[in-house]
Amino acid sequence: MMQTQIDWLSTYTDDTPGVTRLLYSRSWCEARSALMDWMTALGMHVYEDAVGNVFGRVEGRSPEVILTGSHLDSVAHGGRFDGAAGVIASILSVARAAENGTPDYTLEVVVFCEEEGSRFPYACLGSHYVAGNVGPDVLEKTVDADGISMEKARKTAGITGHIEQNARTDIRRFMELHIEQGGILEHEGCAVGLVESIVGQRRMYIDVTGTANHAGTTPMDLRSDAMEASASMMSRMAAEARRRGAPLTATVGEMQVSPNTVNVIPGHVRFSLDFRHPEEEALASFQEWVEQTFSDTAAHYGASISFDVFMKEAPTPMDHVMTGELESFCQNEQLSCRRMHSGAGHDAQVLGRITATALLFVPSWEGISHSPEEYTEPEALEAGLTLMTNALISWAYT
C-alpha cells in the first residue's frame, strides 16, 4: 500500500527525471488537492492554514493533538520518497489507528507545504508557520530566482488565508517518518533508525564582485576576476572543512556567474554555502572562519564581497521518552533498530522546539537521496508504517 501511494504521489511533478514539486507550483497544487481528497475519503476532517499546510483530523475526546506528518515539496529532480514517504505513512497510520474508534487524544496528519527551501531561500516554511515563526513580512520579502515573492506565489496558487504569527499550542506530540537519506541502516541491515538529534545547519549566499573585462586583452596581474576569487574561496573552504573533519559538512550547491560569457572575465559571482554540524559552537566557528577568509581572499583579488545568511537551524534533540517508547515498539515487533543522528534537516527539527517530537528513519538504498535514484524497499516502508500505527494507537488510546 505504501509503495502504491508513493508511486501515485510521485506522478505529480513539473519536470522529469525524478520529482520536481516546488512550493506553490502547478504539481504542488494538484498533489495537495489530491491528498485532501484522499484524506476526506478516509473520513478525516480536512482543512488548510494560510501558508498552504494541509491537515487531516480525527477528533478525540481531548482536543490535544497527536500530530504526524512530513513535507509535500521536493528538491528539483529529487526522489519519490523524500517527504512523500512520511506524508503517505502519516495518512495511512492515522487511518489505521482510527479504526479503533474515537481516540482519547485527537489524531492529526499534517502535510507541510514546504521544507526543502528549493524555490525560495527559506526552508521549513510549513513547520515554521505551525511553530509561530512566520509573519507576513517573511512572505513579502522572500523571493525566488525570478523575483517572485512567496506572498505573490501563494496568492497565485489560490491560498489566500490571513497570515497570523502564532504557534500552535495544542500539539501534545509530533512524530515524523522520513527516509534516512544516508547509508547506515542499509549497511547495518537495520529496519528502523531512531533519531536522537538533528544536525544544526546554516545556509548563506556569497556575492563576489570584481570587474568584467576582456578575457584576452586584460593581463592576469591587472584583472579583478570574480570567478578566480570565488574558486580560491571554494577550494580553501573545502580544505578547511576536510581539515576540521566529520561531522562537519560544507557544500557549495548553487552558483551564478555574470555575464557568464566565454570571453569575458566574470564581474560577479554568487554562490551558496550549506554547512552543518551537531554543535552550535562549531557552526559559529566555521562561519567566522568563512567570513574572515573569504573577505581576505576577495581583497587579494581586488574584489568586494557580501554575505547573506538566510537560514540558521540550531541542532535539535528529539524527545528521549518518545524515542525510548519507539525502541520498545520495535522490540515488540522484532524490528531491528538503532539510535542515530540526522545529517539532514527535517520539519521535526522545527516542531522539536515547540513540542515533544520523534523522528524515525527507514533505509535508503545505497544511501542515495535528492536524486531520481532514491529508493526504499516496500517491506521497509511497511515496517515503518506498522511502527507508526502502533505508536499512534499507544499514544492516542490511553
Ligand code: HGY
Ligand atoms: O537539506 C536537507 O537537509 C533536507 O533534505 N531538507
Ligand code: MN
Ligand atoms: Mn525531506
Ligand code: MN
Ligand atoms: Mn530533502
Ligand code: MN
Ligand atoms: Mn528534510
